[in-house]
Structure formats: structure tokens, C-alpha cells
Amino acid sequence: MKNKKFRSNLITYGIVIAAFVIVQALQNAGRLSSLMTGMLVPICVYVVLAVSLNLVVGISGELSLGHAGFMCAGAFSGALFTNIVKENLTIGPLRLVLAMLIGSAVAALFGLAIGIPVLRLKGDYLAIVTLAFGEIIKNVMNIFFIGQDSNGFHFSTKDQFSLNMEPGGKVLLSGPMGITGTPKDATFLAGVILILVTLFVVLNLMDSRTGRAIMAIRDNRIAAESIGLNIMKHKLLAFTVSAALAGAAGSLYAHNLATLQAKKFDYNFSILALVFVVLGGIGNIRGSVIAAIVLTALPEMLRGLSNYRMLIYSVILIAMMLFTWAPRVLEWRERHFGRFLGKKIKEVE
Amino acid sequence: MADMLEINNLGISFGGLREVDDFHVNIRQGELYGLIGPNGAGKTTVFNLLTGVYRPDEGKIRLDGQDITGKKTIEINKAGVARTFQNIRLFHQMSVLDNVKAGLHNHYHYSTMSGILRLPVYRRTEKEMDERALHLLEVFDLAGEADYLAANLPYGKQRKLEIARALATDPKMLLLDEPAAGMNPNETAELMETIRYVLDRFHITILLIEHDMKLVSGICEKLTVLNFGRVLAEGPTAEVLHDPEVIKAYLGE
Known part of the structure; x- marks a missing residue:
């Protein structure tokens, strides 16, 4: 039992590391198009996003549609930090690590603050409210102006001139125009490390006392209560950890962009993350990783097929859906890969 | 009395x-x-x-x-006080062993962080929990099915598992x-x-x-x-x- 879980987790880490090695080899051989090179960090961001959302949707069993909001909070706080310290702290990797930590801390606070009221809701109601909160975070970021001069920080929600800065002060965040001039600290390596950290946190959490409680509550809330599990505490924990990981991903994302604007983090972004989770298999962490990689890289790789691109993309969406959900396919997978996957879905009579 | x-x-x-x-x-x-x-x-x-x-x-x-x-x-x-339900309420997507271990939740402690970081206290406590849970499963003749998903147990064994889980809370x-x-x-x-x-x-x-x-x-x-x-x-x-x-x-x- 223990060994099987362990082996299954190793395969998941292995897939990520293998993908990293292959991409690095291709890059060194000059076989990677500039388009694909540009996609590497976003792919890492999407993978982290999908895995962290799966913690809420698959492991905790709550449909959340506001994931982009937490990513937005992480992106802006991380980018702000970097822009404040960029003159004094010139070591890129260190700056990025700090920015990701700050991004995840801020996103975790948002997760906690939003989770306390909304996790009392269930199902469709929770989905709608999280969708709304995601949009609220985006819109709040959209109206903020922050500047810095020798007197310290200036805030406004009106425009740049209302900041009342002395001449020479720099504008850090200018409302809908967002944050510009963030150094491009994000690298593919950083992205892969963030994926591995995310997998480490989520997979180890699942296989611990807390993770068991979270899944027990998902499977049967009334029974979970009857054996003394604190429902709210565990739901909130899953939600907050998920938000924190999305925040770190957002911070990484921000350090890959010349201009960071809040409007990027609209509900489409949350839906996209949900598509990765659903097509990869709800509750299946490895599936989320693969779905995020395939579904992000594919449209770009199919660019050469011009008009047929979207057609093929949709066919692949359907194929993935069948692969993860169709009972016959599941049976087939069990028969052929059961011993590698380490899942025992054997019927006993 | x-x-x-x-x-x-x-x-x-x-x-x-x-x-x-x-x-x-x-x-x-x-x-x-x-x-x-x-x-x-x-x-x-x-x-x-x-x-x-x-x-x-x-x-x-x-x-x-x-x-x-x-x-x-x-x-x-x-x-x-622990109970079972008229319409069986198991944690269907979890293993038989984990169902019982969920019942042990309030009797064995380590922090979430030490669980994620796999500190020695995690390994030690999990081992104790495994032993205790397996022991309970043995009483109900379920130890052989410890790895199965609860949903895949036949009906009679599901009823027994529910009792084992309730007993795990030491009522x-x-x-x-x-x-x-x-x-x-x-x-x-x-x-x-x-x-x-x-x-x-x-x-x-x-x-x-x-x-x-x-x-x-x-x-x-x-x-x-x-x-x-x-x-x-x-x-x-x-x-x-x-x-x-x-x-x-x-x-x-």
C-alpha cells in the first residue's frame, strides 16, 4: 500500500523531470522554436495552477471557479516586491524566490479571508460565489495606483496624478496599465522547481492525517462529522494551501511578462485551469500535470496546420475526456497499466 | 453499576x-x-x-x-459516542485502511507541516496508526482487504467496516x-x-x-x-x- 503510493508519486515526479531533461536537450541542440521557448514558463505556471486547483476540486471536492483571482493576488504582490527591491537586490534567483514566497503568502491570506465565508456554501452556490470573488480581486487590482518616492509609498484609486508624488518618484502600479518593468527573473528551471515543490506539497498532504480528513469530508460529510472531524477547518486548509500555490504560480507568471495587467486574470483563466483538472481526471494529480502540458503546448505546436488547428484541438479534448472518464477505457487502462499505476480497483465477491 | x-x-x-x-x-x-x-x-x-x-x-x-x-x-x-448509519456512509473513494485511519484522527497527532515534510514524527505516528487500524480490521476479518477501495467491498463487509471505523474513535x-x-x-x-x-x-x-x-x-x-x-x-x-x-x-x- 505505502509502497504503491510511493511508486506512483515517484512516476509523477519522474514525468516532470524527464520532460525538463528532454526540453533542455532540445534547447541545447537548437531544435526548439522560439515560440516554444516562450511557452515554457507559462506551461509551468499552468501545471502548478492545475495541480493546486485539483487540491480543491478533486481532493477537497469543492467546485471553485475563482482560482485566477488568487493567482492575480500572487502575481501583483510578487511583482510589486520585485519592483521595489530591484535596485538594491540584483540577484535574480533570490529575488524570484522571495517574490514567490510573498506572492503565495498574500494569496494564502486572500484564500483564508474568502474561504471563511464562502466555504459554508456547497456545489453550484460555492462555484458562483468563488467566480465572483475571483472577478472582485481582478477588479480591485485594476483600479489601484501605487507610487514610491523619498517620502515612502503613495496609494490612490483614482489616477496617477492623485498619488501626489514629488518629481522623480516612480509609479509601481498604475491601475489598468498594470506593472511594467518587472525584471524577467522567471526561468524554465524555476518553473520546474516550483512544479516539483507543488507536487511535493500536494502529494504529501494527500497521504497524511490531514489529507485523509480532507478526503473523508469530501466522500461523506455526515460520516466525517460523526467520527469527530472538523469540517470547516479542513476545507479551509485545503482552500488556503491551494490559493498559496496559485499565488506562487502567479508570481512566477508576473516575472515572465513585460507588462502585468489585471485583466489577464479573468474568469476564462479560472475555467482554463478547471479544464485541465477535469480532463486530467478530478482528484488525479498526475493527470492534471499531463493535461496542462498537453493542452497548453498543443495549440502552439499545431499552428502549422492553420485552419485545422482548432478542429484537432477539440478532437484531442474529446479524446482526453474519454481517456480519463469512459468506463471501458478505465477498464482497459487498469488491465494494461494497473500494476504500474498502483491502483487496486479489484472487485471482491 | x-x-x-x-x-x-x-x-x-x-x-x-x-x-x-x-x-x-x-x-x-x-x-x-x-x-x-x-x-x-x-x-x-x-x-x-x-x-x-x-x-x-x-x-x-x-x-x-x-x-x-x-x-x-x-x-x-x-x-x-460513535455510530453507524442505516444507509451505509463510508468514505468510498478511500482505501479500507484509510477509512479506519480517518476514525483514528483525533487520537494520533502530528502537524500538517510535519506531514508534508515527512518528519520522523510523521513516520512514527503513521506506523502506529497503521498497526492500530490493521488490528481493528483483523477483528472484523477485513485485514485482507485493507488495500481495497471501500466502495469495492461487498455489502456485508461495508457494514462491518463502518463499525470498525466507529470503534476507531475509541467510544x-x-x-x-x-x-x-x-x-x-x-x-x-x-x-x-x-x-x-x-x-x-x-x-x-x-x-x-x-x-x-x-x-x-x-x-x-x-x-x-x-x-x-x-x-x-x-x-x-x-x-x-x-x-x-x-x-x-x-x-x-
Whole structure:
């Protein structure tokens, strides 16, 4: 039992590391198009996003549609930090690590603050409210102006001139125009490390006392209560950890962009993350990783097929859906890969 | 001997309907007590009142001298009441072992962080939990299926697993809601053995709801019969089952 879980987790880490090695080899051989090179960090961001959302949707069993909001909070706080310290702290990797930590801390606070009221809701109601909160975070970021001069920080929600800065002060965040001039600290390596950290946190959490409680509550809330599990505490924990990981991903994302604007983090972004989770298999962490990689890289790789691109993309969406959900396919997978996957879905009579 | 469970004047209404009225019972430590009655008599409602799913309109519930009236389900479980459900409620997508380990949650501790970081305390505690859980599964002859998903167990074993999970919370009092429902005569006979064994082995007190009269007369020392939310009869099993009122209302002439 223990060994099987362990082996299954190793395969998941292995897939990520293998993908990293292959991409690095291709890059060194000059076989990677500039388009694909540009996609590497976003792919890492999407993978982290999908895995962290799966913690809420698959492991905790709550449909959340506001994931982009937490990513937005992480992106802006991380980018702000970097822009404040960029003159004094010139070591890129260190700056990025700090920015990701700050991004995840801020996103975790948002997760906690939003989770306390909304996790009392269930199902469709929770989905709608999280969708709304995601949009609220985006819109709040959209109206903020922050500047810095020798007197310290200036805030406004009106425009740049209302900041009342002395001449020479720099504008850090200018409302809908967002944050510009963030150094491009994000690298593919950083992205892969963030994926591995995310997998480490989520997979180890699942296989611990807390993770068991979270899944027990998902499977049967009334029974979970009857054996003394604190429902709210565990739901909130899953939600907050998920938000924190999305925040770190957002911070990484921000350090890959010349201009960071809040409007990027609209509900489409949350839906996209949900598509990765659903097509990869709800509750299946490895599936989320693969779905995020395939579904992000594919449209770009199919660019050469011009008009047929979207057609093929949709066919692949359907194929993935069948692969993860169709009972016959599941049976087939069990028969052929059961011993590698380490899942025992054997019927006993 | 002192009473393990003492209920007085318990009542609840849903809208205008008096679901349970003036329910009372005294169960001694180590007793195996039965609660029977026709469908809709309010038996499961009594369980739900006892475990904090519903808050009683009036009455007192004392467990081992401690007042647990109107407390929350979690607190009542921590005070020492565990239950099973009429319609089985397992953690279906978790393994059989993990179902029991979830029941051990409040008895073994390490922080979430040390779980994620796999600190030595994690390994040590998980090992202890595994041993304890496997031990409980052995009692119910489920150790061989520890790795299976709970959903894939046959019906009779699911019922047993639910009892094992309830026992994992180390209760003083175990409430069984129709444990033999849907079982064939062989399974029921085996279940009776197990219940008796559990009673001796874990030093607990059991209150059970059951329709299977063979099981009830076979293992319950005392009975309370509910009818339309009120106590119709109570006392030693043999006496109650020969009560003309009980025969008329429930058993049939």
C-alpha cells in the first residue's frame, strides 16, 4: 500500500523531470522554436495552477471557479516586491524566490479571508460565489495606483496624478496599465522547481492525517462529522494551501511578462485551469500535470496546420475526456497499466 | 453499576409533527440495548438527537454522567459516542485502511507541516496508526482487504467496516443503526457473533436499532419499543417481546 503510493508519486515526479531533461536537450541542440521557448514558463505556471486547483476540486471536492483571482493576488504582490527591491537586490534567483514566497503568502491570506465565508456554501452556490470573488480581486487590482518616492509609498484609486508624488518618484502600479518593468527573473528551471515543490506539497498532504480528513469530508460529510472531524477547518486548509500555490504560480507568471495587467486574470483563466483538472481526471494529480502540458503546448505546436488547428484541438479534448472518464477505457487502462499505476480497483465477491 | 447513557424526557418536533415525545432510557455500562419499533416510529431520530445531528426541543442526555444535550456532533463524538448509519456512509473513494485511519484522527497527532515534510514524527505516528487500524480490521476479518477501495467491498463487509471505523474513535458508547439490514441469515449470524465479541473486547456499551427479531432476541439484554415517537414498552427482551401491546403494534399477532 505505502509502497504503491510511493511508486506512483515517484512516476509523477519522474514525468516532470524527464520532460525538463528532454526540453533542455532540445534547447541545447537548437531544435526548439522560439515560440516554444516562450511557452515554457507559462506551461509551468499552468501545471502548478492545475495541480493546486485539483487540491480543491478533486481532493477537497469543492467546485471553485475563482482560482485566477488568487493567482492575480500572487502575481501583483510578487511583482510589486520585485519592483521595489530591484535596485538594491540584483540577484535574480533570490529575488524570484522571495517574490514567490510573498506572492503565495498574500494569496494564502486572500484564500483564508474568502474561504471563511464562502466555504459554508456547497456545489453550484460555492462555484458562483468563488467566480465572483475571483472577478472582485481582478477588479480591485485594476483600479489601484501605487507610487514610491523619498517620502515612502503613495496609494490612490483614482489616477496617477492623485498619488501626489514629488518629481522623480516612480509609479509601481498604475491601475489598468498594470506593472511594467518587472525584471524577467522567471526561468524554465524555476518553473520546474516550483512544479516539483507543488507536487511535493500536494502529494504529501494527500497521504497524511490531514489529507485523509480532507478526503473523508469530501466522500461523506455526515460520516466525517460523526467520527469527530472538523469540517470547516479542513476545507479551509485545503482552500488556503491551494490559493498559496496559485499565488506562487502567479508570481512566477508576473516575472515572465513585460507588462502585468489585471485583466489577464479573468474568469476564462479560472475555467482554463478547471479544464485541465477535469480532463486530467478530478482528484488525479498526475493527470492534471499531463493535461496542462498537453493542452497548453498543443495549440502552439499545431499552428502549422492553420485552419485545422482548432478542429484537432477539440478532437484531442474529446479524446482526453474519454481517456480519463469512459468506463471501458478505465477498464482497459487498469488491465494494461494497473500494476504500474498502483491502483487496486479489484472487485471482491 | 452507574448508567452509561441516561436520557430523560427527550422530545423534538418538526413543524407541527411531534417526531419524538418524552423518550427516556437508562443503559448501564457494558449493556447491549435494543431500540425497536415500526417504520417511522422515530428510532433514527433518537440516534440523530443523541449524536447532535438534531438539537432536542427538550430533555436531557447524559453520557457517563456528562451532559451532552444539544452539543455538536464533533463534541459528542469526542465525548465518546460513535455510530453507524442505516444507509451505509463510508468514505468510498478511500482505501479500507484509510477509512479506519480517518476514525483514528483525533487520537494520533502530528502537524500538517510535519506531514508534508515527512518528519520522523510523521513516520512514527503513521506506523502506529497503521498497526492500530490493521488490528481493528483483523477483528472484523477485513485485514485482507485493507488495500481495497471501500466502495469495492461487498455489502456485508461495508457494514462491518463502518463499525470498525466507529470503534476507531475509541467510544464509550456505540450506536448501531440497523446493522443487519440487507444481510442474509448467515451474515446476520456472523454479525451477531462480532457484536458480542466487540462488546466484551472493547468494554463498550451498545445501543442498536434493528428490525431483525432473531438478532434482537438473540443478543439484546433489554429493549425499548417506540411507536409514534413514544415509548410503548421497555424492559428485559423476553418480557417486552411478549407484551400484548408490542405484539399488536409491531410484531403482529
